[in-house]
Amino acid sequence: MSGIHASKILPLAFFYLIYTKSFTRNPRLSNYLRAMSKFQTLRVTEIRRETADSVSLLLEPVSGDVFNFVAGQYLTLRTKIDGEYVRRSYSICSSPRNEGLRVAIKEVPVGTFSTFANRKLQVGDTLESMPPEGRFTVDTRSETSNHLAFAAGSGITPILSIVKEVLTSSDTATFTLFYVNKNTQSIMFKDELADLKDVHLERFQIFNLLTREPVDVELFSGRLDSARLTRIFESVIDPSNFDVAYLCGPEPMIMDCKSSLSNFGMSEDNIKFELFTSSAPASASVTSSTSTSTPSEDKVDVAIRLDGVTTTVSVKRDGKSILSAALDAGLDVPFSCQGGVCCTCRCKMTSGAASMEINFALEPDEVENGYVLACQSHPVGDGPFVMDFDKP
Ligand code: FES
Structure with missing residues (x-):
């Protein structure tokens, strides 16, 4: 994130003055300024x-x-x-x-x-x-020394950053990577990974799996599903030797890796994952409920709190998400994937309840505490409904 230098204090003060003075009179300008600040x-x-x-x-x-x-x-x-x-x-x-x-x-x-x-x-x-975001980050716990990762296609992107950080931040940490691609030509960062392997011969292991090109070792030819993972865990690596696992790829691969690692003794707490896209609802959650009564109206008012300002938008219960309704109303609410994956639209229902279609981003304790993904949320029960984007 950017730092604030002394030379910028005056312009910022001017910006703040314009922002606060103009908000109630000119929502378009306020939205523009708010966007500029992000x-x-x-x-x-x-x-x-x-x-x-x-x-x-x-x-x-x-x-x-x-x-x-x-x-x-x-x-x-x-x-x-x-x-x-x-x-x-x-x-x-x-x-x-x-x-x-x-x-x-x-x-x-x-x-x-x-x-x-x-x-x-x-x-x-x-x-x-927007400034860098995301919770799929390198495990920095001091006791973590053996890192394991499974990536598919462009899922290698965050993993590559993590590999480099692990290998350069410690002289003893190890990293084992299983990387799935269609064929040799589709392997991203092939040379960079090979160079890392050359520099860290003893500490970095990489196994390439190809789904549409034959390879010498049959075990590494084909989809990375539960059956293949079981064979890998029985003959190539023992998951119990690793402190953390990172998974990045399509949903079926993530789910197979998660369950296979768990079956072989790795705690779910030590498995981090990031999905490319979501293909089906993973969970539905209801949060911050003030009432569980049957909805009585088709449309309800939801108060959106953003950057200290509250704006009320009308939301159809069985229509678009609250995020979409807020965007339609001209609010500059934060979002990115709109698929329940990235967590950019995380906010809190401080009054009323919302159900999520999909949640691949929030932890169970966050959901229990009323946090929701606005892009997946629909009002349920009776109001008043307040969705707060300013809650940390
Ligand atoms: S915009 Fe990505 S989870 Fe909502």
């Missing part, structure tokens, strides 16, 4: 092609401020494409120590942002970015 402008200083369908971008804040991050975090990037703002989250693949700020973007079918980044973006162009 997004910063980054310049693309290098574009490196990683595979035929992926690039990595080296980014530098235009203001010169430092964008500190923890290995494993992501950036929410925003730019205008064909006249519309498009925002997406991309994981940082660089080391937080000395490699600058680099994200990797794999082109996906009909992916507006990823296609733009892979085909049109040029060195010197600028993108807007």
Whole structure:
């Protein structure tokens, strides 16, 4: 995140004055200013092609401020494409120590942002970015010395940052990586991973699995499902020798890895995961309930508290999410994936209840304490409903 230097105090004071004075009279201006306070402008200083369908971008804040991050975090990037703002989250693949700020973007079918980044973006162009976020980060507990990871495709992006951090922050920590791809050509960061292996021969192990290309060892040819994981755990590694496991890839792989690691004795507390996308509801939660009575109206008012200001929006109980209703009303509520994965829209129901369609981001104790993902939330029961984005 950017630091605040003395030279910026006066302009900031001026900004604050305009912001507070203008809010009630000019919601459009207030939304613009609020957005400006969250997004910063980054310049693309290098574009490196990683595979035929992926690039990595080296980014530098235009203001010169430092964008500190923890290995494993992501950036929410925003730019205008064909006249519309498009925002997406991309994981940082660089080391937080000395490699600058680099994200990797794999082109996906009909992916507006990823296609733009892979085909049109040029060195010197600028993108807007929220500060680095995310909880899928390197385990820094002092007793953690043996790290294990399973990644698929571009799921390697945050894992690469974590690998580099683990290997450079300690002389004794080990890292074992299982990396699944379709074929050799689709392996992202192939050379960089090989170089890391050369430098840390004793401490870094990597096993490449290919799903659409034959390999010498049959065990590493095909999907990484429960059956294959069982064979790997019986013949290649023993999960009980590891202190933490990081999982990043599609949902079926994550679920298979989680259950297999648990079956082989690894505590769920030591398994960290990040999904690419969600494909089905994982859980439904009801929070901060003041009443569980049957809903009586089709539409209800939800008070949205954001940056110290409360705005009431009308939300259909069985319609769009509360986040969508807030965006439709012109509020600049934080969001990124809109799929219940990234946690950018985390907020708290301080009154009333909301049910979530999907929750891949919040911990059970957060849900118990009333936190919800606005992009997945719908009001349930009776109000008053208050959704607070200012709660830490
Ligand atoms: S916007 Fe990503 S979880 Fe809601």
